[in-house]
Amino acid sequence: MSSDVTRILAAAARGEFPAMDGGTTVVPQPDPRDAGVLAFTAHSVVFADVDPEWVRDRLAATGSDPLAASMNPGFLVRLMERTGRRMNTIDLLTVADALPGPPPLELREIEDPEHPRVARALKYRDDVRVWAADGGVLILGRGVAGRLEAAIEVDEEARHRGLGRALATAARHLTPDAVVWAQQSPGNARSVRTFQAAGYRPVASEALLTAT
Numbered sequence: 084m085s086s087d088v089t090r091i092l093a094a095a096a097r098g099e100f101p102a103m104d105g106g107t108t109v110v111p112q113p114d115p116r117d118a119g120v121l122a123f124t125a126h127s128v129v130f131a132d133v134d135p136e137w138v139r140d141r142l143a144a145t146g147s148d149p150l151a152a153s154m155n156p157g158f159l160v161r162l163m164e165r166t167g168r169r170m171n172t173i174d175l176l177t178v179a180d181a182l183p184g185p186p187p188l189e190l191r192e193i194e195d196p197e198h199p200r201v202a203r204a205l206k207y208r209d210d211v212r213v214w215a216a217d218g219g220v221l222i223l224g225r226g227v228a229g230r231l232e233a234a235i236e237v238d239e240e241a242r243h244r245g246l247g248r249a250l251a252t253a254a255r256h257l258t259p260d261a262v263v264w265a266q267q268s269p270g271n272a273r274s275v276r277t278f279q280a281a282g283y284r285p286v287a288s289e290a291l292l293t294a295t
Contacts, residue, residue, distance in 0.1 A: 086110075100123050104125065110128060111130070113228040116294070117227045120159070122288045122289075131292065177285050185256060188216055190253060209224060212224065218237060219236060223257060232265060251277055251283065
């Protein structure tokens with residue numbers, strides 16, 4: 084899969100970011116499922132099938148700092164209305180390089196498509212694979228523009244033992260790509276710390292719009 088979003092993300096994974104000029108780039112959706120906004124340092128990317136002039140007019144109408152306008156709730160509400168979509172939250176988007184060799188813990192792959200964690204992941208990702216460890220779960224699947232995304236869940240009774248970090252690290256061993264991506268809600272400080280401890284570096288904030 085190749086698109087403007089694919090190229091922008093691939094560059095960001097290499098540490099090459101859009102110009103810090105306070106501007107906003109508007110590009111088409113990479114596919115019918117995925118639309119949203121990426122906010123890099125002093126530059127935003129709107130990937131949605133909308134008129135670029137409409138986007139710029141709506142951003143100006145927020146009256147907020149141009150560097151933050153793309154994540155302004157007023158703009159995001161208008162974008163959802165325009166596209167007929169909804170969103171859950173604004174996430175921190177992170178990325179980590181692949182690692183060689185096997186994962187650092189024992190994992191058992193869950194192949195049942197009816198499993199609740201598999202079924203939920205399939206709403207947002209393709210080619211989903213799920214592994215279970217004692218006390219946690221690792222999910223890998225292809226999300227925005229085909230990027231491979233990792234998500235983890237740790238049972239409450241298994242917390243504070245380094246399992247989350249081990250699962251996030253395992254994703255780096257299991258990815259067939261050069262990198263693996265992960266999103267964390269900024270308010271979930273525990274998750275942010277876990278992924279950064281596993282070597283994931285922040286690249287942008289992201290608001291994904293999903294079909295209603």
